[in-house]
Amino acid sequence: MKVEQELEQVQKQLAVMRDIVSQCQKLVVEDGTLYILWGSLAVITSLITYALTWFKVPVWTLVVLWIVAFYIPGSFATYKKVHTKKKHVVTFGERVIGRLWLGVLFVSVVSVILSLVSLLPWQGIIVIPFSIGLVYFPLAVLLDWKPLTAFGLVWIAGGAVMLVVPAFYSYLVLDGLIVVCEIIPGILIKKRVHKLIDMAQAE
Amino acid sequence: MSDDTGEIGFKPDAIDELLHNPLRLAIVTALSQVEQGDFNWLKELTRATDGNLATHLRKLEDSSYIKVTKTYSGRKPVTYYALTDTGSIALKNYIAMLASIVKKFETDPH
Numbered sequence: 687m688k689v690e691q692e693l694e695q696v697q698k699q700l701a702v703m704r705d706i707v708s709q710c711q712k713l714v715v716e717d718g719t720l721y722i723l724w725g726s727l728a729v730i731t732s733l734i735t736y737a738l739t740w741f742k743v744p745v746w747t748l749v750v751l752w753i754v755a756f757y758i759p760g761s762f763a764t765y766k767k768v769h770t771k772k773k774h775v776v777t778f779g780e781r782v783i784g785r786l787w788l789g790v791l792f793v794s795v796v797s798v799i800l801s802l803v804s805l806l807p808w809q810g811i812i813v814i815p816f817s818i819g820l821v822y823f824p825l826a827v828l829l830d831w832k833p834l835t836a837f838g839l840v841w842i843a844g845g846a847v848m849l850v851v852p853a854f855y856s857y858l859v860l861d862g863l864i865v866v867c868e869i870i871p872g873i874l875i876k877k878r879v880h881k882l883i884d885m886a887q888a889e
Numbered sequence: 890m891s892d893d894t895g896e897i898g899f900k901p902d903a904i905d906e907l908l909h910n911p912l913r914l915a916i917v918t919a920l921s922q923v924e925q926g927d928f929n930w931l932k933e934l935t936r937a938t939d940g941n942l943a944t945h946l947r948k949l950e951d952s953s954y955i956k957v958t959k960t961y962s963g964r965k966p967v968t969y970y971a972l973t974d975t976g977s978i979a980l981k982n983y984i985a986m987l988a989s990i991v992k993k994f995e996t997d998p999h
Contacts, residue, residue: 696990702911703918703984709934710922774930775923776969 723763725868729861731756736857811856815845815863837867907952908983912937913945917972917980920955925971946970954979 734755735748823838844863848856908914915935920926926934932942949955954976958969972980 692990693994696987698911699914699987702915706915706918706934707922710919775926
């Protein structure tokens with residue numbers, strides 16, 4: 687095969703791949719939205735919790751707050767977003783965040799129940815970063831996905847920090863972790879993919 | 890490096906014939922971007938006809954490049970397709986081959 691023919695063939699194949707990848711990237715934008723949504727709800731609820739603890743409100747008030755401001759809207763939005771297109775395609779990000787969401791929900795409910803029966807202090811919330819880190823880290827190592835490995839380690843390190851800081855500051859550390867590990871990556875994913883789509887359209 | 894005949898190493902035996910077909914390449918590329926996708930999603934993405942798409946999907950399945958999962962959405966049967974490890978490695982090798990051709994041309998355009 688002549689050089690020109692070879693290159694023409696290669697260019698055609700690359701064009702096919704570029705076209706498909708640019709169409710699929712729109713799905714990844716949706717994943718970024720889920721991360722931002724999930725993280726934002728957690729930060730808002732956690733900040734309100736932090737504020738309320740200064741007024742020494744009963745624990746059940748905080749439980750109701752988390753259920754109303756975090757779990758219900760978060761679960762509903764995630765379910766609705768995933769199911770609007772789940773009939774046709776499932777992305778890796780959806781699967782990870784879906785499992786993560788269930789994992790955090792399970793761990794949080796268990797820690798709240800334990801707190802209510804006084805087996806653990808209310809700062810059982812410390813379990814959250816450890817559990818997320820312990821889900822992220824092995825998953826990332828298995829997939830050889832370095833950014834996720836780093837986030838897994840940050841979550842575990844954050845959990846260790848929450849163990850040593852005063853209980854009230856645990857919520858602020860948790861917020862910082864959520865911003866660094868969920869919201870910022872979500873924004874970066876969205877920006878990066880929008881840029882790639884623009885570049886593909888320009889070509 | 891090009892030889893006297895103007896070839897730059899596009900050896901026919903080194904080409905993955907399965908992926909050299911544009912539609913099959915499109916299918917495998919699409920499935921490499923997601924966990925799994927159904928027939929209608931692939932049809933919309935590749936703009937192929939039902940018969941053509943089904944034929945190429947079967948070839949990829951026969952070569953273990955993709956795996957098929959049949960399930961139900963309500964009462965409606967849905968078939969999901971996902972890339973296997975074999976398919977993923979084949980795609981990586983194919984991309985590496987395309988890259989090597991481009992690189993060879995850049996270093997020796999004649």
